[in-house]
Amino acid sequence: MNAVAVVPSTFAHPRLPRWAPLVVAVAALAVGGLLGLLLGWGPVAIVLVSGLFYVVGLPAWSRVLEGPRAATDRLMTNLVWGAFAVVCVPLLWLLWNVVQKGAPHVTGHFLSTSMRGVFGSMEGGILHAIQGTVIVTLAATVIAVPIGLMTAIYLIEYGRGSRLAKVITFLVDVMTGIPSIVAGLFALSLLVLFFGPAFRAGIGGAIALALLMTPTVVRSAEEMLRLVPGDLREASYALGVPKWRTILKVVMPTAIGGIVTGVVLAISRVIGETAPLLVTAGYNDSMNGNLFSGRMTTLPVYIFNQYKTPGAVPLGAHAADPPGYARAWAAALVLIVIVMILNLIARIIGKIFAPKTGR
Amino acid sequence: MSTGSSLTPPPAVSARRGRLALGDRIFAASARGAGLLILLVLAGVFVFLLIQGAPGLSVDPKEYGQGFDSFWAYAGPLLFGTIFISLLALVVAVPFALAVALFISHYAPRRLATPVAYVIDLLAAVPSVVFGLWGGRALSQALKPVINWLGEYLNWIPLFKGPASPNGQTALTAGLVLGVMILPIITAISREVFAQTPRLNEEAAIGLGATRWEVLRLAVFPYAKSGVIAGIMLGLGRALGETMAVTMVYSSSPKYMLNIIGDTSPQTIAANIANNYAEASADKQHVLIAAGLVLFAFTFVVNFIARWAIGRGERKLAR
Numbered sequence: 001m002n003a004v005a006v007v008p009s010t011f012a013h014p015r016l017p018r019w020a021p022l023v024v025a026v027a028a029l030a031v032g033g034l035l036g037l038l039l040g041w042g043p044v045a046i047v048l049v050s051g052l053f054y055v056v057g058l059p060a061w062s063r064v065l066e067g068p069r070a071a072t073d074r075l076m077t078n079l080v081w082g083a084f085a086v087v088c089v090p091l092l093w094l095l096w097n098v099v100q101k102g103a104p105h106v107t108g109h110f111l112s113t114s115m116r117g118v119f120g121s122m123e124g125g126i127l128h129a130i131q132g133t134v135i136v137t138l139a140a141t142v143i144a145v146p147i148g149l150m151t152a153i154y155l156i157e158y159g160r161g162s163r164l165a166k167v168i169t170f171l172v173d174v175m176t177g178i179p180s181i182v183a184g185l186f187a188l189s190l191l192v193l194f195f196g197p198a199f200r201a202g203i204g205g206a207i208a209l210a211l212l213m214t215p216t217v218v219r220s221a222e223e224m225l226r227l228v229p230g231d232l233r234e235a236s237y238a239l240g241v242p243k244w245r246t247i248l249k250v251v252m253p254t255a256i257g258g259i260v261t262g263v264v265l266a267i268s269r270v271i272g273e274t275a276p277l278l279v280t281a282g283y284n285d286s287m288n289g290n291l292f293s294g295r296m297t298t299l300p301v302y303i304f305n306q307y308k309t310p311g312a313v314p315l316g317a318h319a320a321d322p323p324g325y326a327r328a329w330a331a332a333l334v335l336i337v338i339v340m341i342l343n344l345i346a347r348i349i350g351k352i353f354a355p356k357t358g359r
Numbered sequence: 360m361s362t363g364s365s366l367t368p369p370p371a372v373s374a375r376r377g378r379l380a381l382g383d384r385i386f387a388a389s390a391r392g393a394g395l396l397i398l399l400v401l402a403g404v405f406v407f408l409l410i411q412g413a414p415g416l417s418v419d420p421k422e423y424g425q426g427f428d429s430f431w432a433y434a435g436p437l438l439f440g441t442i443f444i445s446l447l448a449l450v451v452a453v454p455f456a457l458a459v460a461l462f463i464s465h466y467a468p469r470r471l472a473t474p475v476a477y478v479i480d481l482l483a484a485v486p487s488v489v490f491g492l493w494g495g496r497a498l499s500q501a502l503k504p505v506i507n508w509l510g511e512y513l514n515w516i517p518l519f520k521g522p523a524s525p526n527g528q529t530a531l532t533a534g535l536v537l538g539v540m541i542l543p544i545i546t547a548i549s550r551e552v553f554a555q556t557p558r559l560n561e562e563a564a565i566g567l568g569a570t571r572w573e574v575l576r577l578a579v580f581p582y583a584k585s586g587v588i589a590g591i592m593l594g595l596g597r598a599l600g601e602t603m604a605v606t607m608v609y610s611s612s613p614k615y616m617l618n619i620i621g622d623t624s625p626q627t628i629a630a631n632i633a634n635n636y637a638e639a640s641a642d643k644q645h646v647l648i649a650a651g652l653v654l655f656a657f658t659f660v661v662n663f664i665a666r667w668a669i670g671r672g673e674r675k676l677a678r
Contacts, residue, residue: 073570080466083458090539091482094493150393158390168394170666171401177593177662178404178655180487181629185651186404188644189411197641211404214397242387272486275602275629279636300488300603307492307607325496332489335622339484354663 014065021058055082095336102333105326111334115285115302119311124323126331128287129302133338135291136281136298137271138203140209146261147210148217155218156225157247169222175215183208184276191280202288204280209270216269220262224255235296257353261346263292268342272335274300299338303331391458407562408652415645422642427613430646434653436613440625441654445535445598446607447619451538463546464553465575476550483543491607494536499527499608506531506620517617524609530624533608537601541594548590549583552672556582585672592665599658602629628654 032050035041041049055078105123114124151168159165186207191199228251236246239249252259282295283305290296297305310324416430427433459479463472503526510523560578568579605611611626618624626634632647639647 034553061653069570071427073572076572076575077466080458080462084462084467085453087455087459087482087542088645090498091478093484093497094485094489097493097497098489102578136604147393147396150390154390154394158387159394164391164394165489168397170670171398173666174659174662175397175401177594177596177600177658177665179602179629179658181600181602182404182408182651182655182658185648186407189407189648190403192411192644193407197644211400214400214423242380242383244383247386268484272484272488274486274488274491275633278633303488303492304603304607305497316653328492329496332492333487335486336489341484343484 014064015070016058016065020061024058024061025054028057031284051082051085055079087210098329098333098336101326101329102331105330106333110327110330114287115297116287117294118285120273122323126302126326126327126334128284128330129297129299131287131289132202132281132284132296133271133298133300135289136205136277136296137267139203139206139291140213140270141263141267143206143210144213144217144266148214148266149221149259151214151218152221152225153247155222157243157251172215172218176219178212179275180208180212180273181275181279182280183211186211187276187280200280200282200295201290201293202281205277205296205298206291208276208280209273212273212276213266213270216266217263221255221263222257224258224262225251227258228254257349260353261350264342264346264349268339268346271342272300272339274304276297277301278304299331303328303335306331400605402642404655405652408648408655411645412649412652413645415642415647415649417640418646422640430649432484433613433646434628434650436615437626437628437631437650438653438657439615440611440613441627441629441657443617443625444530444537444627445595447530447534448537448541448598449591449595451535452542452545452594455538456542456590456594457549457587459542460546460549460553461575463550465571465579479543479546482539483547487540487601487603488607490536490540491603494532494604494608495528495596498536499529499532501527502529502532502535503527503567512622520618520621521620523620524622528609528619530609530611530619533605533624534619536604536608537598540604541597544597545590545594548593549587550668552583552586552590553579555586589665589668589672592661592668596658596661596665599661600629600654602633605630606633 028050031053032046036043036046055075058078059071059075062074105122109123110125111130112127113123114128115124115126116128118124151172155165155169157166173235184205187204190207191204192202232250232254233246236250237243241249277298278301281298283299283301284295284297288294288296306324306328310322310328313322401442420428423430423433459475463476463479467475506523506529509531510520510521513519514521554649556579557591560582561574563579564574606629610623611630612623613626613631614623628650632651635643636647
């Protein structure tokens with residue numbers, strides 16, 4: 001009878017107390033801080049070493065008390081959390097950098113002038129780049145959205161299960177992985193074939209961006225059309241409405257929120273593309289509103305250009321950065337803000353038009 | 360959902376009014392046409408690159424520069440550099456990407472998982488040129504001591520042979536930036552695969568007293584393997600074609616070498632194109648387009664295999 005009371009304690013391993021992680025964390029920080037003070041490390045090194053002590057320390061204690069299985073589990077948990085913490089660092093660092101270095105230079109003047117006739121430490125601006133970005137991206141959207149949307153309609157409404165639909169779906173997936181610079185080269189070789197080797201214009205960039213956008217549009221529209229309940233279609237057919245009217249008047253309005261969200265996300269994806277525009281649309285200091293002739297600057301290319309040719313450090317300003325870097329950071333801030341706003345818009349539209357199911 | 364569009368309107372309805380039947384036919388044809396157009400464009404990418412690139416295979420050898428006597432002698436080191444830098448990025452990204460995917464699917468508290476997934480998507484939304492700017496100006500500065508240390512103490516490893524670059528703008532820096540850039544895609548795919556594993560298997564493992572790590576090892580990883588590999592291949596595909604991060608972060612030249620902390624490092628195809636397109640003559644343009652075709656063919660194969668693996672995984676799960 002006595003044995004019964006003993007059995008549970010032999011089956012169940014002792015567990016670490018709930019406050020164990022806290023104790024180990026404090027101890028790790030203390031050891032890391034002490035080492036850092038003794039050896040004169042910076043704060044980054046101290047945090048890194050303390051983190052390492054924690055990640056290893058807790059499993060070590062657990063191994064002594066709880067056994068190897070629990071120790072492995074704790075080690076893996078720590079590693080996973082640690083990896084997540086590490087991954088957050090570059091994102092925060094990058095955003096902080098862009099805001100800190102870019103914000104002081106984003107002024108009304110910066111947003112409302114071009115780089116025409118700007119030299120030395122003159123401020124210059126990005127108006128021409130914003131104009132170019134808007135024109136090229138709009139043109140790409142105009143090309144990509146109808147094609148992408150109609151393809152999605154074909155895949156869901158007409159070609160379901162057919163061989164052609166399967167091939168298209170697969171190749172659209174593969175197309176998502178086309179390197180952006182290859183898209184640029186495709187547009188370039190298309191234009192060069194017709195207009196000669198020196199031809200550079202915004203339209204080339206628009207074609208390249210459209211090529212990159214189409215798969216995204218197809219995929220998101222496909223997902224959304226698939227969500228439209230079959231009952232709606234059947235109800236429409238029962239009223240004698242032909243299929244194409246059903247698609248336009250019943251299916252599309254139901255899915256429109258998701259489709260618009262997908263399109264906006266696709267735009268936000270290609271608006272930051274640099275390589276294809278660099279190859280096809282080139283760089284230009286002045287305003288150019290003509291999509292079909294003349295080089296056209298876009299924001300990403302502007303950033304790249306300012307980074308590559310930052311200009312000379314102004315006289316008298318010791319150890320200051322060349323003016324191009326400041327412009328590049330400021331333009332990067334504007335670009336990121338545009339991308340974030342587009343993402344936000346996509347989310348809001350998605351919320352507003354979310355299909356009202358369950359009724 | 361299963362009914363979907365399998366139901367078509369009764370023929371009597373459409374036949375009754377010819378006008379509507381015509382509308383139906385036009386609409387169906389244009390939808391089908393759009394689908395075919397996509398196939399056509401994809402084929403067109405190949406064809407146009409081929410037309411414009413083919414002359415580049417046999418231009419005057421001096422167009423290749425640096426004493427290369429044929430196209431393949433010129434493309435070889437570039438292809439090597441492309442693969443080399445991409446593998447570097449994979450080595451950086453894969454462990455972290457998988458850990459973050461696990462974090463989202465299994466470790467994070469429910470309330471934290473959604474915002475974390477959003478943050479990772481945010482990482483994917485940052486334009487590549489901004490990554491390049493950050494890598495070239497900020498990360499390279501911060502890595503200087505690390506690179507010096509590697510060059511001083513680990514220079515017996517061919518990768519860190521040195522001499523260490525004084526400005527921190529090295530292939531190692533580019534590899535880190537690329538790693539950060541491809542992390543979101545690997546995370547996104549793996550996360551989905553991890554979440555799709557059969558719930559009952561996991562619960563059975565828990566019921567047998569498995570710890571969380573043992574649940575992952577016994578019930579999740581065997582199902583997720585092919586999907587994770589496909590995600591890694593997609594990440595590789597992205598890294599192969601990434602231009603700006605590589606072009607902006609370090610100066611490179613088309614050479615076979617392993618040193619990733621020196622002043623010059625192997626050049627990638629994409630960086631080669633971006634560096635040379637501006638002052639390219641017509642002949643050089645053909646050469647660059649031919650190099651682009653090589654890159655396209657290579658990434659196409661990688662993506663093709665990845666997508667095929669994903670499809671196979673899905674079919675296997677569906678059975």
